[in-house]
Amino acid sequence: AQTVTQSQPEMSVQEAETVTLSCTYDTSESDYYLFWYKQPPSRQMILVIRQEAYKQQNATENRFSVNFQKAAKSFSLKISDSQLGDAAMYFCAYRSAATGGTSYGKLTFGQGTILTVHP
Amino acid sequence: SAVISQKPSRDICQRGTSLTIQCQVDSQVTMMFWYRQQPGQSLTLIATANQGSEATYESGFVIDKFPISRPNLTFSTLTVSNLSPEDSSIYLCSVGTGDGYTFGSGTRLTVV
Numbered sequence: 001a002q003t004v005t006q007s008q009p010e011m012s013v014q015e016a017e018t019v020t021l022s023c024t025y026d027t028s029e030s031d032y033y034l035f036w037y038k039q040p041p042s043r044q045m046i047l048v049i050r051q052e053a054y055k056q057q058n059a060t061e062n063r064f065s066v067n068f069q070k071a072a073k074s075f076s077l078k079i080s081d082s083q084l085g086d087a088a089m090y091f092c093a094y095r096s097a098a099t100g101g102t103s104y105g106k107l108t109f110g111q112g113t114i115l116t117v118h119p
Numbered sequence: 120s121a122v123i124s125q126k127p128s129r130d131i132c133q134r135g136t137s138l139t140i141q142c143q144v145d146s147q148v149t150m151m152f153w154y155r156q157q158p159g160q161s162l163t164l165i166a167t168a169n170q171g172s173e174a175t176y177e178s179g180f181v182i183d184k185f186p187i188s189r190p191n192l193t194f195s196t197l198t199v200s201n202l203s204p205e206d207s208s209i210y211l212c213s214v215g216t217g218d219g220y221t222f223g224s225g226t227r228l229t230v231v
Contacts (some may be wrong), residue, residue: 035219043209045162045222091161100177105150105215109161 002027002103004094006110013082014118019066020067021077023092029081031097034068035077040088048090051075053097077114087117120216121146125223132202132230139198140226142212147192149215153185156209156225165210168195202230 003026013019025034036048051059051068057065063083067076079086092110096103122145133139142151150169154162165185166174174187199206207211207230212223 033219043211043218043225043227045211047219050219075164106152106164106167107162107213107220109162109163 002029002094002096003031003076004092004108004110006090006092006113008113009111010114010116012116012118013079013081013118014099015084017082018078018080019082021079021090021115023075023110025073025075025092025094025110027094027096029098033095033097034066035093035095036066036075036077036084036088037091037093037109038088039091039112045091049057049077051060069111082117084117084119089111089114120147120218121214121221123212123214123221123223125212125226127226128224129227130229132228134202134230136202137198137200138226138228139196140210140212141196142194142223144193144214149192151189151195152213152220153187153195153197154211154213156211158208162211165197193203196211199228202228204230206230 005024032053034051038046038048049059049061049064063080065078089112091112093107124143126141153165156162164177165180166176168174168187168189170189170192187196209225209227211225213220
């Protein structure tokens, strides 16, 4: 079974600075998807960024980018020019690319990292 | 991407009673997922609901405690039965979209 580990329970950053959230995962599969989700106090889960394992190029979405190291099974999220609205719980998640079987379509989440942004 | 309406947003229930949570999707989807998020914790998958078949439950979750209905491709309900304080959590539904997954806004359940 796949596991996802976020080793930083809490992180903080000054507004306008850059912060990196860590995520590692364990899998025997070669094709999969990785996600970062943001959950503000409103509880709404918001997709931040997604990475396909077969793509070597790191995904970027405006101020958000990832460092995907497939061999190391590492998937960190970098937030540049941090804003107060970035404060939230961030979850790293894994999904198999398999189109059948018992794990089809299921997300496995890490423990989460609480990000605090200081003005 | 899909939009999910989840109800209720919160509820306070007595021990021994049940709560039914509804999720309505604005498009047809094959699979719907139900998650539990205990206070300050991550999301744990309860079950996968496919239209026209029995839900598939994850280890540690049973149908008698968490019965699921999936009458059509846009709607599902999760019932949390015989409530105890340990069931106090946030419950979320989710569907797959082109880019990832869309989640309902969650139901915060408090059992007293």
